[in-house]
Amino acid sequence: MSCNTSQSKLSAYVDGEMSGMEMQAIRRHVNHCPDCQGQVNDLKSVQMVLRGLPSTPEAPANLPDRITASIKTTRRNYLRYAIVMAIPLCAVAVIFYPRSAPIRAQDRDLVIHRQLAKDQLFDAGTDSTSGASLVHYANLESR
Amino acid sequence: MLSWVKNRNGTFDRSITFERLMRDSYRQAYSVAYRLTGDSSDAEDLVQEAFVRAFRFFHRYDDKLPFSSWMYRIIANAHIDLIRRKGKIKTSSLDHSGSDGMQAFEIADHSNVPGKDMINDSFSESVQGGLNQMNPEFRLAVVLADVEGLSYEEVADIMETSVGTVRSRIHRGRVQLRNYLLKTAPESYGRHADVL
Structure with a gap:
């Protein structure tokens, strides 16, 4: 194993975050390489420094209240945004709905009326499309 | 509430x-x-x-x-x-390191700070300074692993990346911090190193 391949793995070696096989290979290399041995000691020092850091300053006691207030404000803003977006949509719906609804109803009535008229013509013995007598067609077929 | x-x-x-x-x-x-x-x-x-x-x-x-x-x-x-x-990414990458492998950090001059040799406060300030100088992703990996004591797998899960990437970020972050401390607080850092 060369220094280049092992150096990137030295932190994981120090942390024991690798497989047993890898650990053994790195250990063998480190035992015979003063540079890597020095690196391992450096990494352990840095690790020790970080683990030994004093506590951070205490969080402000009113932080939870500020978080709660911030959540409420954000939620209110979302609500406002939703209302602002909903108003024009409602306006469009109000403007177009009354016009379109009667037209649809009228169309429906017209279709029903036409169908009724065809039925009445049929009952009276007349072809609703051509207006000819159904008896005329019956005679033509019998010839 | x-x-x-x-x-x-x-x-x-x-x-x-x-x-x-x-x-x-x-x-x-x-x-x-x-x-x-x-x-x-x-x-x-x-x-x-x-x-x-x-x-x-x-x-x-x-x-x-x-x-x-x-x-x-x-x-x-x-x-x-x-x-x-x-827009305040103050990152430094190993790619920009000097020929001697040391970082080209912009380092605050703490030489005239009273009580510089007292390890507790001034040295921890230097350590925090080193963390601040790091690439944010290296810093996050190092803080989670070394300060919070999480495993590489947990860090990878939090950072939504592979364990291999975490391994590399932690290593590079630690090397950056070591180089920073060697420049800013060599005596205090040396005392820690001597313990080993």
Whole structure:
């Protein structure tokens, strides 16, 4: 194993975050390489420094209240945004709905009326499309 | 209280649960945020932003998992986003290191600071300074692993990346910090190194 391949793995070696096989290979290399041995000691020092850091300053006691207030404000803003977006949509719906609804109803009535008229013509013995007598067609077929 | 927020089924349970979890975990969140930002005011902003996001996506939280792990991920993402928004990425990469392998850091001159040799305060300030100088992703990996004591797998899960990437980030972060301390606080750092 060369220094280049092992150096990137030295932190994981120090942390024991690798497989047993890898650990053994790195250990063998480190035992015979003063540079890597020095690196391992450096990494352990840095690790020790970080683990030994004093506590951070205490969080402000009113932080939870500020978080709660911030959540409420954000939620209110979302609500406002939703209302602002909903108003024009409602306006469009109000403007177009009354016009379109009667037209649809009228169309429906017209279709029903036409169908009724065809039925009445049929009952009276007349072809609703051509207006000819159904008896005329019956005679033509019998010839 | 957040109990004004009503769920679809008409109960207040999740809001109350969230508030309880938030009050239980905000100190830990602040501690991590402080290590990531290096500043009280920025840490408060980060914690606030993270909890607002957490509340917004609380329906996605799986309560079988620790709340702190979920919060770490949100804090990590919020931290990166805040840095990008503020446009104050002060990163240094090993790619820009000098020929001797040392970082070209912009280092504050602490040589005239009284009591410089007292390890506790001034040295921890130097360490925090070193963390602040790091690439944000290296810093996050190092803080989670070395300060919070998480495993590489947990860090990978929080950072939503592979264990191999975490391994590399932690290593590079530690090397950057070592180089920074050798420049800013060689005596204090040397004393720690001598212990080994």
